[in-house]
Amino acid sequence: MGSIGGGGRYADLTGVFGVPGLSGVGISFGADRIYDVMEGLGLFPETLTESVKIMIASFDEPSFEYAFQCASQLRKAGVATELYPEPGKLKKQFEYAAKRNVPYVAIAGENELSGGTLMVKNQKTGEQVALTVEQIVGRLA
Amino acid sequence: MQKPSIPEGTRDFGPEQVQKRTYIFDTVRAVFVKFGFQPLETPAMENLSTLTGKYGEEGDKLLFKILNNGDYLKDVNPEVLANRDSARLVSGIAKRGLRYDLTVPFARYVVMNRGTLSFPFKRYQIQPVWRADRPQRGRYREFYQCDADVIGSESLLYEAELTQIYDEAFARLGMPEVIKINNRKILLVIAEAGGIPDRFMDMTVAIDKLDKIGIEGVRKELTERGIAPEAIATLEKILAAQNIDALRPIFADSETGQTGLDELARVFRLLEKTALQNEVRFDITLARGLS
Numbered sequence A: 001m002g003s004i005g006g007g008g009r010y011a012d013l014t015g016v017f018g019v020p021g022l023s024g025v026g027i028s029f030g031a032d033r034i035y036d037v038m039e040g041l042g043l044f045p046e047t048l049t050e051s052v053k054i055m056i057a058s059f060d061e062p063s064f065e066y067a068f069q070c071a072s073q074l075r076k077a078g079v080a081t082e083l084y085p086e087p088g089k090l091k092k093q094f095e096y097a098a099k100r101n102v103p104y105v106a107i108a109g110e111n112e113l114s115g116g117t118l119m120v121k122n123q124k125t126g127e128q129v130a131l132t133v134e135q136i137v138g139r140l141a
Numbered sequence B: 001m002q003k004p005s006i007p008e009g010t011r012d013f014g015p016e017q018v019q020k021r022t023y024i025f026d027t028v029r030a031v032f033v034k035f036g037f038q039p040l041e042t043p044a045m046e047n048l049s050t051l052t053g054k055y056g057e058e059g060d061k062l063l064f065k066i067l068n069n070g071d072y073l074k075d076v077n078p079e080v081l082a083n084r085d086s087a088r089l090v091s092g093i094a095k096r097g098l099r100y101d102l103t104v105p106f107a108r109y110v111v112m113n114r115g116t117l118s119f120p121f122k123r124y125q126i127q128p129v130w131r132a133d134r135p136q137r138g139r140y141r142e143f144y145q146c147d148a149d150v151i152g153s154e155s156l157l158y159e160a161e162l163t164q165i166y167d168e169a170f171a172r173l174g175m176p177e178v179i180k181i182n183n184r185k186i187l188l189v190i191a192e193a194g195g196i197p198d199r200f201m202d203m204t205v206a207i208d209k210l211d212k213i214g215i216e217g218v219r220k221e222l223t224e225r226g227i228a229p230e231a232i233a234t235l236e237k238i239l240a241a242q243n244i245d246a247l248r249p250i251f252a253d254s255e256t257g258q259t260g261l262d263e264l265a266r267v268f269r270l271l272e273k274t275a276l277q278n279e280v281r282f283d284i285t286l287a288r289g290l291s
Helices: A031-041 A061-076 A090-099 A110-115 A133-140 B015-034 B056-061 B078-082 B086-093 B103-112 B157-173 B184-193 B197-207 B210-224 B229-239 B244-250 B255-272
Strands: A005-010 A024-029 A054-058 A081-083 A104-108 A118-122 A128-131 B045-047 B096-098 B121-130 B142-151 B178-181 B279-282
Touching: A005 B157, A024 B157, A031 B015, A031 B142, A054 A061, A054 A090, A061 A081, A061 A104, A061 A110, A061 A133, A090 A104, A104 A110, A110 A118, A110 A128, A118 A133, A128 A133, B015 B121, B015 B142, B015 B157, B045 B103, B078 B086, B103 B121, B103 B142, B142 B157, B157 B178, B157 B255, B178 B255, B184 B197, B184 B229, B184 B255, B197 B210, B197 B229, B210 B229, B229 B244, B244 B255, B255 B279
Parallel strands: A054 A081, A054 A104, B178 B279
Antiparallel strands: A005 A024, A024 B142, A104 A118, A118 A128, B045 B096, B121 B142
16 A cells, blocks of 8 residues: 655745745645545444434324434434434335435334333344333433 | 446445545544645646646646537637648637646645735645546546645644654554655765766656666666666665765765755754554655656
8 A cells, every 4th residue: 555645844835825834834634535445444333323322113193103202302302313214114114224224223113102111122133122102312412 | 229338447435435435534534634734626627728838748648628518619710720730729619628647736736825814824635636647447437536735834843743644544544654865865865976967867757666676777767768877876876875974985975966865864863752553764765657
């Protein structure tokens, strides 16, 4: 790999614009080269592309409306949240979450709706736990 | 139906790429800020009078020029048009061009604002630049530069601090690097010792490739550039010196050489007691970006 940066001193940086005698020294980072090296060595943190922390999936219209309220509360508390746009089959919703690299998926099911919770699944470990919005904020914010 | 495309040598950056690129820029920016550098942004367009003649003849050819608005041929000398004199035509139909690097706009900004800036002025700048180069693997017509410069001080403090910036940025990015330092005075003295001070650029371009093409390759390149065998032999002897102390006796008769070595030693002395996380090394062949 070649150089990923370079720099040096100019005895007279501004002379060409009529102000002589100003010495300058500087460096430059080669962002494209650095990117290639980091990509090649797998140096980017895994969490970098997790722009959204949690996605909420819903079954039907009541669960969708409940999920919408939960999403609003989570965002208000600073948790980057996404709501799947159509209630229905969970499989499709989970596939979307996996593709988007979303680390947690919350399900707004009937039990959750009545209990004021969301069933939160850790996409990596597969672990599931029923949590209130406040508890989710406590864990993710 | 129109097939969508982007100009040759340019790129779209998708969400994942932007996140990764932002990570690099944020990391480097945080280090710049920690060392007291202030942000600067300049326009994508500069007047061609600002850009022309600053990057050598080759660079002038690589400037992207912006066609004047409106009836741009109205005031063009008909003779220039008839003769298809591109060089003269350009000055009539394009008065602006795209930024080619960040250094010249920085110098232009400093001159325009010298009354209000306090010197030394330390600025960082992370913006795209445009070059009408032939696109190749890893070479683009639009790419970002990420620069930090200090203007208005000759203190070697900044050579030391800029080295620390490299060190900390690469440490934060998790990529171990070798940071190489050289002094232009040493290269000048080498050219003098070889009796080829008039061939300074040819010499430095060739020896800069030593770690890539080896001493055989450098010898070949110097020969191709018309440097005499005796001069090459002298250069080789000097280039074999691995450190500052080994160069002291070689440069015994050269005041410039001793000053260059003193300056290098000073930078290394400042850095010596700081906890650097990357290797910092004197490299007598390093000569990038001298033109």
